[in-house]
Amino acid sequence: MRRTPYRRPLAAALLAASVLAPMTATPAAAGHAADVRPAGVRATGEDGYGKEEGYGKDDGARDSLGPALSARLDKAIADVRRQAGIPGVVVGLWMPGKGNYVRATGVADKATREPMSADSYVRIGSETKTFTVTALLELVDRHQVRLDDPISRYIPGVPNGRRITLRQLAEMRSGLFPYTSDADFEHDLLSDPQRAFTPRELLAYGFKHPNTFAPGAQFEYSNTNLVLLGLVVEKVTGHQLRDVIERRVLRPARLRHTLFPKGNEFPKPHPQGYTDQTLSGEVANSTDWNPSWAWAAGAMISNLQDLRHWAEVVATGTLLSPSTQAQRLRTLPTGFPGTSYGLGIFDASGWIGHNGSLPGYETATVYLPAKKATLVVMINTDITYQGQEPSTLVARAVTEIVTPDNVYAGAVVNP
Numbered sequence: 001m002r003r004t005p006y007r008r009p010l011a012a013a014l015l016a017a018s019v020l021a022p023m024t025a026t027p028a029a030a031g032h033a034a035d036v037r038p039a040g041v042r043a044t045g046e047d048g049y050g051k052e053e054g055y056g057k058d059d060g061a062r063d064s065l066g067p068a069l070s071a072r073l074d075k076a077i078a079d080v081r082r083q084a085g086i087p088g089v090v091v092g093l094w095m096p097g098k099g100n101y102v103r104a105t106g107v108a109d110k111a112t113r114e115p116m117s118a119d120s121y122v123r124i125g126s127e128t129k130t131f132t133v134t135a136l137l138e139l140v141d142r143h144q145v146r147l148d149d150p151i152s153r154y155i156p157g158v159p160n161g162r163r164i165t166l167r168q169l170a171e172m173r174s175g176l177f178p179y180t181s182d183a184d185f186e187h188d189l190l191s192d193p194q195r196a197f198t199p200r201e202l203l204a205y206g207f208k209h210p211n212t213f214a215p216g217a218q219f220e221y222s223n224t225n226l227v228l229l230g231l232v233v234e235k236v237t238g239h240q241l242r243d244v245i246e247r248r249v250l251r252p253a254r255l256r257h258t259l260f261p262k263g264n265e266f267p268k269p270h271p272q273g274y275t276d277q278t279l280s281g282e283v284a285n286s287t288d289w290n291p292s293w294a295w296a297a298g299a300m301i302s303n304l305q306d307l308r309h310w311a312e313v314v315a316t317g318t319l320l321s322p323s324t325q326a327q328r329l330r331t332l333p334t335g336f337p338g339t340s341y342g343l344g345i346f347d348a349s350g351w352i353g354h355n356g357s358l359p360g361y362e363t364a365t366v367y368l369p370a371k372k373a374t375l376v377v378m379i380n381t382d383i384t385y386q387g388q389e390p391s392t393l394v395a396r397a398v399t400e401i402v403t404p405d406n407v408y409a410g411a412v413v414n415p
Helices: 067-084 125-141 166-170 183-191 199-207 223-237 241-253 304-316 322-328 390-402
Strands: 088-095 099-106 121-123 301-303 339-341 346-348 351-358 361-368 373-379
Touching: 067 088, 067 099, 067 390, 088 304, 088 390, 121 361, 125 166, 125 223, 125 241, 125 304, 125 322, 125 351, 125 361, 166 223, 183 199, 199 223, 223 241, 241 304, 301 304, 304 351, 304 361, 304 373, 351 390, 361 390, 373 390
Parallel strands: none
Antiparallel strands: 088 099, 088 373, 121 301, 339 346, 346 351, 351 361, 361 373
16 A cells, blocks of 8 residues: 555554654664563674575574575565665575575664664554454454444444445455545644544544445555454453453463563664654654554564464464354455455465564564465565565565465555
């Protein structure tokens, strides 16, 4: 989702002074969460493009894809990083029977030239949707909600809410206007990126517009849908969404380094994030921007090893009943070549999962059932190159080499 800020899967997803001016990279603001480092070996890379890059370890095991294949991947990633001007990249690839590959290349901070680290935390943007929808689907398994219930049963005031189902919200087929496409939202957010938004405030930006199509008629990526599903989870459970996700998703999945922040807190280590989604169009450091504007659609934080594990959990349905997981994986065409969308999850040329994009950060976390392979990409910029999101460029370059029959098709984005 490009150029109307924050429509990307941060959002996707999809991401200060009163008026943002060009900013240089600065250290993380005081008041962040304590320096909590996940287990694992720190991986570093040279900050010069094309130089020999350092590599991380996977649970103590060295890169095991073999020197020839690893060298091809090193070059492909370096080429994309150079061409697209990406400051830093972390790539993790796990392929049973072939081996593992973990690389952290480039810089985490353009001012200090601190190298990118494979044990970094990053903002995962719209990968949050996979957690929110998992929480909803667990309520389905508990017989507390039904996917074909109308949203009006839970949340009043939704335009055409009696005809829009929870299923259509999760499938991005509700027809509700994306609040991130509203001009007032764009101005309000970019004028004060530290602002804390409430879910109801976010919905108000979208609800002042007419619906864009009849429920179920077509696909349109909209964070409005996920904010509503987050409110449904809260209404049914009587608890805040972040607490439900913590207790019912993160703990059962044993994700110890994934969190739903209350504000702009950001555990260390983390890279600085760089974006051109500003009022001036100049590049700014967005590391400490408040992600509350994305809430259930894109506010969460994670790291490489947690995302590696989550990719398989969400694609195989570990936390859900087989029947509910089957409904989740029933994907429908999006209109974007090679990509279909299910319940808060996509199928990109066989790779199951989601990507994320918000100001300063992009991720992709996908699982290929045919080969039981997992790919995780983490980047500290969302600035596009020739209209392409940088995470898509990296994931495509990697899969062209390791799974030529399943080349990552890219993000599900709207113009």
